[in-house]
Amino acid sequence: MAKKKFYITTPIYYPSAKPHLGHAYCSTLSDIIARSKRMRGFDVFFLTGLDEHGEKIEENAAAKGVTPQEFVDSVAVTFLNLWKLLRISNDDFIRTTQARHVETVQKIFHAFVENEDVYLGSYEGWYCVHEESYWTETQVGENHVCPECGRPVEKKQEEAYFFACSKYVDSLLEYYDGHPDFITPAGRKTEMVNNFIKPGLNDLCVTRTSFDWGVPVKERPGHVVYVWLDALTNYISALGYLQEDHSLFDKFWSDDTEIVHVVGADITRFHTIYWPMFLEALGLRKPDRVFVHGLLMMKDEKMSKSKGNVVYVEPLIERYGVDAVRYYMAREIAFGMDGSFTPEQFVERTNNDLANDFGNLLNRTLGMLGKYYGGVVSKRYEDELDDLDRALLKEAKNTVSLYEEYFDDLKVTEAIAAAMDLVAKANKYIQDKAPWALAKDESKEHSLSNAMNVLCSVIYLAGMLLSPVLVDKSPALFDQLGIPAEKRTYQDAVGLTSLEGTKTNKGEPLFPRLDAKAETEYIAALMASPKEKAAA
Ligand code: MSP
Numbered sequence: 001m002a003k004k005k006f007y008i009t010t011p012i013y014y015p016s017a018k019p020h021l022g023h024a025y026c027s028t029l030s031d032i033i034a035r036s037k038r039m040r041g042f043d044v045f046f047l048t049g050l051d052e053h054g055e056k057i058e059e060n061a062a063a064k065g066v067t068p069q070e071f072v073d074s075v076a077v078t079f080l081n082l083w084k085l086l087r088i089s090n091d092d093f094i095r096t097t098q099a100r101h102v103e104t105v106q107k108i109f110h111a112f113v114e115n116e117d118v119y120l121g122s123y124e125g126w127y128c129v130h131e132e133s134y135w136t137e138t139q140v141g142e143n144h145v146c147p148e149c150g151r152p153v154e155k156k157q158e159e160a161y162f163f164a165c166s167k168y169v170d171s172l173l174e175y176y177d178g179h180p181d182f183i184t185p186a187g188r189k190t191e192m193v194n195n196f197i198k199p200g201l202n203d204l205c206v207t208r209t210s211f212d213w214g215v216p217v218k219e220r221p222g223h224v225v226y227v228w229l230d231a232l233t234n235y236i237s238a239l240g241y242l243q244e245d246h247s248l249f250d251k252f253w254s255d256d257t258e259i260v261h262v263v264g265a266d267i268t269r270f271h272t273i274y275w276p277m278f279l280e281a282l283g284l285r286k287p288d289r290v291f292v293h294g295l296l297m298m299k300d301e302k303m304s305k306s307k308g309n310v311v312y313v314e315p316l317i318e319r320y321g322v323d324a325v326r327y328y329m330a331r332e333i334a335f336g337m338d339g340s341f342t343p344e345q346f347v348e349r350t351n352n353d354l355a356n357d358f359g360n361l362l363n364r365t366l367g368m369l370g371k372y373y374g375g376v377v378s379k380r381y382e383d384e385l386d387d388l389d390r391a392l393l394k395e396a397k398n399t400v401s402l403y404e405e406y407f408d409d410l411k412v413t414e415a416i417a418a419a420m421d422l423v424a425k426a427n428k429y430i431q432d433k434a435p436w437a438l439a440k441d442e443s444k445e446h447s448l449s450n451a452m453n454v455l456c457s458v459i460y461l462a463g464m465l466l467s468p469v470l471v472d473k474s475p476a477l478f479d480q481l482g483i484p485a486e487k488r489t490y491q492d493a494v495g496l497t498s499l500e501g502t503k504t505n506k507g508e509p510l511f512p513r514l515d516a517k518a519e520t521e522y523i524a525a526l527m528a529s530p531k532e533k534a535a536a
Pocket of ligand 1: 010014023026051231233264
């Protein structure tokens with residue numbers, strides 16, 4: 001039985017440049033989970049935010065001739081604007097430069113020092129002065145050159161604090177064993193154990209002296225807290241951990257809350273190895289799940305600003321609406337697997353699933369209801385339901401159980417596919433029932449009445465199940481179906497009760513069909529790299 005309190009987080013993103021489809025993917029899928037849980041009556045807290053410290057941010061700011069704070073403030077606006085456009089329903093937005101966070105990190109660091117979880121040592125590695133970065137023996141190779149800029153590197157030592165991972169490895173492995181779902185998909189766990197834990201986990205360097213833009217270590221001026229220790233603690237600082245008002249922390253970092261971190265595959269190690277260790281050192285419970293989603297590739301490479309192969313989301317939303325973009329991400333790129341964005345698939349999904357299957361189901365049903373019953377939902381004669389009616393209602397009930405099971409297991413793509421499968425079955429039902437034929441035969445009036453009635457209930461349900469994704473069009477669907485505001489609840493829709501007497505309002509198609517060729521070209525042009533654009 002799923003716990004009734006639910007805490008879900010996205011990674012806090014680096015505001016080193018404006019957000020792209022990769023960031024949007026993670027936030028949207030997390031948002032869909034949060035909305036689906038809220039809809040079902042869970043007490044949800046959904047957190048996202050920004051990871052604003054570190055050397056890269058300091059460098060980017062310097063390159064622009066502004067202070068790091070000015071720099072992150074300006075990039076933060078681009079994230080906030082995109083989340084608003086994408087209708088991300090987060091309950092808080094944490095920024096690691098906020099006082100509430102900085103103070104908590106300092107208190108945590110202090111507790112680590114007191115308990116000897118961190119100790120002062122020295123960090124040694126191959127250092128590139130130009131890149132201001134340490135590299136490992138393997139990275140610099142036999143010639144001892146910087147893998148980034150090719151300049152010679154030098155052996156360098158700096159004083160640093162280390163987190164004593166050795167103290168916690170055993171209990172981490174025990175936690176993995178006792179919580180088989182902690183790392184999902186399961187393949188990611190094997191990767192962590194074989195690649196990082198088995199070969200021997202070094203103590204983690206948790207402070208830096210080579211740059212300033214970070215949380216200052218009070219115990220040792222000149223040191224700043226390493227960006228990952230700083231960043232991971234956002235998940236508890238945002239709830240008020242070690243702060244005056246810690247009511248949210250007490251409520252949501254508790255044993256009776258399901259705690260889920262959604263992260264990209266690039267940061268699994270930090271969330272599944274170091275984070276549980278930090279929590280153990282603080283005497284706090286560990287999350288239930290770290291859900292690792294795949295990375296979006298572009299032209300066979302991970303999408304990233306530095307590679308110039310980025311897809312931005314704003315122009316897609318502007319042209320196709322927020323629902324088409326959200327739907328594409330949820331349905332096309334299987335949650336937990338690597339995926340890629342292609343214009344062809346985007347247009348196909350929008351046309352096949354949204355315009356043809358879903359939009360048409362509503363349109364055809366309301367069209368027939370208008371013709372046969374003046375747009376008012378017809379009566380359901382319960383004891384005259386035939387096999388087709390019963391089969392569809394049964395399918396609808398099964399879909400609800402499947403949908404809930406999938407969502408509880410964070411299988412977003414499967415849950416949405418199940419809802420769309422019901423839509424397909426309802427379309428098939430129209431074909432099989434052929435209401436137009438029933439309408440021609442007076443003796444079949446009850447059968448026609450049942451058909452229109454059952455269809456309306458099933459569409460109401462499908463609209464509800466898709467509402468965490470289709471945030472814009474599901475209210476429009478409920479408007480057309482004539483569902484009054486107080487009845488737009490999950491409990492109501494899954495009951496599949498008769499909507500008899502409801503006055504519907506047939507309107508514009510929810511999703512107009514796209515001209516496949518023209519729109520594929522349009523999106524391809526948006527995605528072209530600056531070089532390709534120049535050539536064109
Ligand atoms: N700041 C750290 C996270 C700290 S969490 C305590 C960070 N930030 S990031 O902005 O570089 O990436 C954060 C997340 O954005 C990734 O884990 C992933 O969820 C998402 N994505 C960034 N690029 C992506 C793709 N190309 N594809 C899919 N998701 C991507 O790491």
